[in-house]
Amino acid sequence: MIWLTWRQFRAQTVVAAGALALLAVALAVTGSQLVHLYDTTVATCQAHHDCQIAIGAFESEDTFLQDLIPVVMLVAPALIGIFWGAPLIAHELETGTQRLAWTQSVSRLRWLAVKLSLAGLVSMATAGLLSLMVTWWSSPFDRLGMNRLDPTIFSERGIVPVGYAAFAFALGVTAGMLIRRTVPAMAVTLAVFAAVVAGFALRVRFHLIPPLHLTAPLNMSWVTQTGSFGRPGHSALLVGISPNLPGAWVNSAQVTTAAGRTSLGPALPACGPNFTYSACTAAIARLHLRQVIVYQPGSRFWALQWYETAIYLALALALAGFCVWWVRRRVS
Amino acid sequence: MTNAIEARALGKRYGRRWALADCTLTIPAGHVAGLVGPNGAGKTTLISLATGMLAPTTGTVEVLGGRPAAGPGQLARVGYVAQDTPTYAGLSVADHLRLGAHLNPRWDAAMARARIEQLGLDPKQKAGKLSGGQRAQLALTVALAKRPELLILDEPVASLDPLARREFLQSLLEAVVDQGLSVVLSSHLVADLERACDYLIVLIGSRVQIAGEVDHLLDTHHLLTGPRRDPARIPEDLQVISASHTDRQTTLTVRTEGPIHDPAWTVSKIGLEDLVLAYMSRTADAARRPALEVQR
Amino acid sequence: MIEFHLNSRSGVAPYLQLVRQVRQALRLGLLQAGDQLPTVKDVAGSLAINPNTVLKAYRVLEYEGLAAAKPGVGTFVTKTVSDESVSTHKRLNLELAAWVGRAQLAGLDFEDMEALFQRAVRSAAQEEAV
Numbered sequence: 088m089i090w091l092t093w094r095q096f097r098a099q100t101v102v103a104a105g106a107l108a109l110l111a112v113a114l115a116v117t118g119s120q121l122v123h124l125y126d127t128t129v130a131t132c133q134a135h136h137d138c139q140i141a142i143g144a145f146e147s148e149d150t151f152l153q154d155l156i157p158v159v160m161l162v163a164p165a166l167i168g169i170f171w172g173a174p175l176i177a178h179e180l181e182t183g184t185q186r187l188a189w190t191q192s193v194s195r196l197r198w199l200a201v202k203l204s205l206a207g208l209v210s211m212a213t214a215g216l217l218s219l220m221v222t223w224w225s226s227p228f229d230r231l232g233m234n235r236l237d238p239t240i241f242s243e244r245g246i247v248p249v250g251y252a253a254f255a256f257a258l259g260v261t262a263g264m265l266i267r268r269t270v271p272a273m274a275v276t277l278a279v280f281a282a283v284v285a286g287f288a289l290r291v292r293f294h295l296i297p298p299l300h301l302t303a304p305l306n307m308s309w310v311t312q313t314g315s316f317g318r319p320g321h322s323a324l325l326v327g328i329s330p331n332l333p334g335a336w337v338n339s340a341q342v343t344t345a346a347g348r349t350s351l352g353p354a355l356p357a358c359g360p361n362f363t364y365s366a367c368t369a370a371i372a373r374l375h376l377r378q379v380i381v382y383q384p385g386s387r388f389w390a391l392q393w394y395e396t397a398i399y400l401a402l403a404l405a406l407a408g409f410c411v412w413w414v415r416r417r418v419s
Numbered sequence: 420m421t422n423a424i425e426a427r428a429l430g431k432r433y434g435r436r437w438a439l440a441d442c443t444l445t446i447p448a449g450h451v452a453g454l455v456g457p458n459g460a461g462k463t464t465l466i467s468l469a470t471g472m473l474a475p476t477t478g479t480v481e482v483l484g485g486r487p488a489a490g491p492g493q494l495a496r497v498g499y500v501a502q503d504t505p506t507y508a509g510l511s512v513a514d515h516l517r518l519g520a521h522l523n524p525r526w527d528a529a530m531a532r533a534r535i536e537q538l539g540l541d542p543k544q545k546a547g548k549l550s551g552g553q554r555a556q557l558a559l560t561v562a563l564a565k566r567p568e569l570l571i572l573d574e575p576v577a578s579l580d581p582l583a584r585r586e587f588l589q590s591l592l593e594a595v596v597d598q599g600l601s602v603v604l605s606s607h608l609v610a611d612l613e614r615a616c617d618y619l620i621v622l623i624g625s626r627v628q629i630a631g632e633v634d635h636l637l638d639t640h641h642l643l644t645g646p647r648r649d650p651a652r653i654p655e656d657l658q659v660i661s662a663s664h665t666d667r668q669t670t671l672t673v674r675t676e677g678p679i680h681d682p683a684w685t686v687s688k689i690g691l692e693d694l695v696l697a698y699m700s701r702t703a704d705a706a707r708r709p710a711l712e713v714q715r
Numbered sequence: 716m717i718e719f720h721l722n723s724r725s726g727v728a729p730y731l732q733l734v735r736q737v738r739q740a741l742r743l744g745l746l747q748a749g750d751q752l753p754t755v756k757d758v759a760g761s762l763a764i765n766p767n768t769v770l771k772a773y774r775v776l777e778y779e780g781l782a783a784a785k786p787g788v789g790t791f792v793t794k795t796v797s798d799e800s801v802s803t804h805k806r807l808n809l810e811l812a813a814w815v816g817r818a819q820l821a822g823l824d825f826e827d828m829e830a831l832f833q834r835a836v837r838s839a840a841q842e843e844a845v
Binding site for chain 2: 183191
Binding site for chain 3: 450451585588589590592593595596597610613614615616617634637688690
């Protein structure tokens with residue numbers, strides 16, 4: 088059964104290995120150059136007082152790869168699901184070869200278990216290798232940008248791509264098994280995968296660990312917006328802040344009164360039509376406003392990675408279990 | 420000897436429609452049994468139930484004394500060539516043999532290779548590029564080399580040209596002698612089965628109409644022609660399968676164990692094809708409202 | 716070794732056709748005592764017929780004393796038909812040739828002679844059956 092799985096999966100494995108090898112070469116060559124450049128210019132820039140120039144120059148290196156990698160990381164798990172997962176069972180059902188495969192001397196359970204395990208492991212290994220290479224290559228940029236928790240960047244680093252690949256693969260196999268036609272299964276896999284991943288990143292990820300709350304007097308250097316809203320004569324004060332917490336992922340940043348109310352009172356004339364910076368900031372300072380920031384600190388990067396990967400792996404296992412149960416029903 | 424297939428009140432329903440209903444039959448081992456009937460009569464359903472591809476709605480079926488596809492041991496005893504002889508289009512002939520070797524404990528590699536050579540198949544050729552007859556022979560080789568006790572084939576020659584058809588049946592029957600195989604073979608063409616089978620099951624309208632050894636069936640079914648008779652006046656001991664009347668003549672297909680004494684009838688033998696046709700017209704008549712006589 | 720053929724339209728059961736072909740071969744001297752009949756596998760494989768049909772035919776031949784099975788080896792002819800009745804056949808042959816000559820003189824053509832012959836054979840068979 089192992090031989091048969093390999094033989095049927097051979098072409099896909101070769102293509103993946105080839106693509107990985109190609110990318111590995113490109114990343115290895117440019118990556119080592121980047122490390123060297125970083126160490127010689129950016130790391131020492133403070134001593135040379137040319138940080139802005141050094142950083143600017145560094146960030147304009149290898150922009151093609153900088154743009155390509157997010158696309159690759161975004162697309163790779165989906166491709167795995169579509170091209171490795173969806174056809175696994177659907178192709179057999181479409182061509183009727185299950186009538187040959189299921190009447191040899193191996194049970195359906197063994198047939199599916201071996202296929203799922205081998206192809207699933209290869210999927211996860213591919214995603215893992217890819218992520219390893221990309222995380223290594225991007226580390227200088229990540230050090231500069233300090234934004235690993237940013238939703239798009241987080242999905243492309245560490246171990247979550249392995250979880251995505253496993254989930255996409257299992258999703259593809261399930262879709263193929265239920266829909267019984269390869270092309271529609273591919274479409275459904277893509278749609279569901281994209282929806283789940285996007286929804287999870289936007290809505291669930293932040294709450295995987297109870298976030299931190301920072302409540303403090305308003306930091307004037309973080310104020311980015313002052314003004315008013317509402318009808319003339321009944322306008323209210325509006326103050327907006329953009330917290331500077333390096334590495335953190337801020338979900339909400341609100342300005343409240345000293346008592347904690349979000350409505351800040353009437354608009355300030357000093358921040359109105361005759362706005363001057365000093366008068367406006369002085370007026371705001373007199374209000375003794377506070378800031379309430381809900382965020383995940385950058386130090387939680389790996390914790391969040393593990394939780395998210397575990398959830399996706401659990402989903403993949405659940406789908407795989409469902410497939411095993413379903414395929415043994417005698418309804419073909 | 421355990422029976423090849425034993426079915427008791429076996430039935431399979433899809434929604435409202437019964438694809439197979441109330442099927443009770445015993446196919447003995449050591450025979451080449453033919454399952455014949457028109458398309459849609461339930462042949463593939465019966466075979467799918469016997470190979471474990473489907474689960475029954477009612478009743479039971481036992482294959483070689485065991486539940487179909489109950490486990491690797493049971494699977495190894497039964498070879499199956501499904502309709503349109505499925506093969507993996509992307510795998511070569513040699514790959515199919517390797518598939519058989521890996522998935523079957525009793526695989527006879529020498530026999531498989533010898534057959535492929537004898538058939539003149541190129542081991543490196545992809546199965547998708549073979550002709551229909553060659554693919555059928557490949558599928559048969561894979562099923563035979565696993566050394567089953569029973570071989571089940573669903574319309575294996577339906578889409579083959581006459582030469583490929585003949586070669587397939589020759590191949591099959593040689594293997595029957597060589598391996599002492601029991602065979603269950605379905606077809607909607609009686610002519611294919613007439614030479615090869617010594618046991619026949621007639622399946623029409625999702626029900627078994629008649630089953631038995633071919634020699635016995637041919638001995639007990641007769642064509643009777645004689646002067647026009649009222650349907651009511653036909654003797655009771657003659658089981659009439661089909662009847663047709665003109666204004667002068669009555670022609671009956673009957674089934675009877677004993678001899679026919681009435682001298683008014685001219686008794687002649689009936690071929691297998693006409694026998695099946697008689698049962699088909701009986702089923703068709705029963706489906707319609709009570710038919711009036713056909714005036715010719 | 717002889718080769719069998721089958722006429723599926725003749726209305727004669729396949730096993731009987733095989734038996735008759737063996738008898739005919741014996742008459743014509745194509746088969747003699749000690750010759751091996753084709754194996755069941757060969758006959759089933761070349762004619763695409765059920766092996767039990769071949770076995771049945773061979774059993775009939777055994778019953779008639781024309782052949783005998785040697786387990787593990789094959790089925791062999793036990794009687795050479797031709798040499799036993801050569802003299803009878805010779806005499807009958809001459810009588811038949813004389814009759815054909817007389818029939819031709821009487822104005823019968825080939826088909827008339829055939830019809831006469833068939834009728835005579837059938838009525839003899841019917842008398843035998845009664």
